[in-house]
Amino acid sequence: VSQPNLALYSLVGIPLIQPGDNLAQLILDSLRAADLPLAEGDVLVITSKIVSKAEGRRLDLRTITPSPRAVEIAQKTDKDPRLIEVALGEAAGISRMNKGVFITRHKLGFVSANAGIDHSNVGPDGEEWVLLLPVDPDGTAVKIRAELQRATGVAPGIVITDTHGRPHRLGNIGVAVGAAGIPALLDLRGRPDLFGRKLQYTDIGLADEIAAAADLLSGQANEGLPVTLVRGLHLSPADGHASDLIRPANIDLYG
Amino acid sequence: VSQPNLALYSLVGIPLIQPGDNLAQLILDSLRAADLPLAEGDVLVITSKIVSKAEGRRLDLRTITPSPRAVEIAQKTDKDPRLIEVALGEAAGISRMNKGVFITRHKLGFVSANAGIDHSNVGPDGEEWVLLLPVDPDGTAVKIRAELQRATGVAPGIVITDTHGRPHRLGNIGVAVGAAGIPALLDLRGRPDLFGRKLQYTDIGLADEIAAAADLLSGQANEGLPVTLVRGLHLSPADGHASDLIRPANIDLYG
Numbered sequence: 308v309s310q311p312n313l314a315l316y317s318l319v320g321i322p323l324i325q326p327g328d329n330l331a332q333l334i335l336d337s338l339r340a341a342d343l344p345l346a347e348g349d350v351l352v353i354t355s356k357i358v359s360k361a362e363g364r365r366l367d368l369r370t371i372t373p374s375p376r377a378v379e380i381a382q383k384t385d386k387d388p389r390l391i392e393v394a395l396g397e398a399a400g401i402s403r404m405n406k407g408v409f410i411t412r413h414k415l416g417f418v419s420a421n422a423g424i425d426h427s428n429v430g431p432d433g434e435e436w437v438l439l440l441p442v443d444p445d446g447t448a449v450k451i452r453a454e455l456q457r458a459t460g461v462a463p464g465i466v467i468t469d470t471h472g473r474p475h476r477l478g479n480i481g482v483a484v485g486a487a488g489i490p491a492l493l494d495l496r497g498r499p500d501l502f503g504r505k506l507q508y509t510d511i512g513l514a515d516e517i518a519a520a521a522d523l524l525s526g527q528a529n530e531g532l533p534v535t536l537v538r539g540l541h542l543s544p545a546d547g548h549a550s551d552l553i554r555p556a557n558i559d560l561y562g
Numbered sequence: 563v564s565q566p567n568l569a570l571y572s573l574v575g576i577p578l579i580q581p582g583d584n585l586a587q588l589i590l591d592s593l594r595a596a597d598l599p600l601a602e603g604d605v606l607v608i609t610s611k612i613v614s615k616a617e618g619r620r621l622d623l624r625t626i627t628p629s630p631r632a633v634e635i636a637q638k639t640d641k642d643p644r645l646i647e648v649a650l651g652e653a654a655g656i657s658r659m660n661k662g663v664f665i666t667r668h669k670l671g672f673v674s675a676n677a678g679i680d681h682s683n684v685g686p687d688g689e690e691w692v693l694l695l696p697v698d699p700d701g702t703a704v705k706i707r708a709e710l711q712r713a714t715g716v717a718p719g720i721v722i723t724d725t726h727g728r729p730h731r732l733g734n735i736g737v738a739v740g741a742a743g744i745p746a747l748l749d750l751r752g753r754p755d756l757f758g759r760k761l762q763y764t765d766i767g768l769a770d771e772i773a774a775a776a777d778l779l780s781g782q783a784n785e786g787l788p789v790t791l792v793r794g795l796h797l798s799p800a801d802g803h804a805s806d807l808i809r810p811a812n813i814d815l816y817g
Binding site: 312313314316317341343403408410417472473474475477481482492495509510511513515516519522526527538539540551552553554559560 | 564566567568569570571572596597598658660663665672673725727728729730731732733734735736737747748750764765766767768770771772774775777778779781782793794795806807808809814815816
């Protein structure tokens, strides 16, 4: 029987993450328990949600007092003014708003709803938790990669993911908000095509494609499978980051 | 050693496609040669390029006479007026244009550069070939699925892909332009999260995530690996299509 060209493994046994948890160590423990030693070329895909939790990026909305501007935007968007207040603190600017919609450019550069804030948890004592994006997901990807290399001798590619809605298309998909050790934006221009002619391709959003692939496993798992091992990509190691995928405002015709 | 949760196989031995070729038969031949019988839940991902070629959707730009409108747009966009002429014939409207950029809404609903026209081939006798999108990729996906079911008893999901650039982000990624037999747009709302609460998720653009995953194999293969088998998704069969993923203009704030 044929072997797959690309294999994705959901890492099992990653516990619910608490502030201060060492994600690299938890990943190593899971790989060891699954008898899946890291191999050259492996890419580990980690949801931003557990990175944020490990960083303690949780806020209780009950502690937030919305500014007059947040109250005004909340009225226009039918949203919680405290959520808007937190989102404004995370945002570099507002991209679009409408009833039920508040799309911002995050300080990290990503254009997405509510500055990437996850607003799904209510605690047992009435807490109203929201989770902000990691502080520096590209930097965290570099650190996790280095920790895994120290422990195993193998430096995997790292992709930290979120899910975003999109202009023109329905449905959220996995995207890269952090990356290390891979060509996040892969330049195929100049490579020969089947007939030896130069391809006229533009770049490939490789880290986003990896994020979307992993979300096929992690996105439907109700947060229970936040880390995915992707094996078989045969990428050259590269110093690429998710920030490479942010379209500069001067070439974004939908700014 | 653990088994992967998701496995992607590049089908080998698919020849260069000619007008009139039977893609379902070529896929069956390749699966048989690879000893990869179709299994329930499999999804076959096919590049739109070979679907277009099988449909004879190729035009020689030397046969095209641009209209005055095409000439005017070509001047604004620094593009070949004959390419613009063909793109206008495929488009329902223009989304954005600029030097080097001509983004349209295709009659099929997709917003992408140059109405999805692929402009990379020059023939041996000076032909200047362009390849249009398939005429009805959702319908073709239904037909290929039915042919594979007749031959094997198994009805795989089908995704027909293109690669699109995107607002806000750099790099092209694989997207679904045709689909059959899967929930192309997957509604997770109402499912319980880890703690038994309802998820506040919006929909997942599942067919697009599958397209992006397969493009990790097919997109870097210089057209040599146009079909990918995706095994392990455990999707419920559904009557979903790529057209489900098109955001209606009235809720597209970037129209």
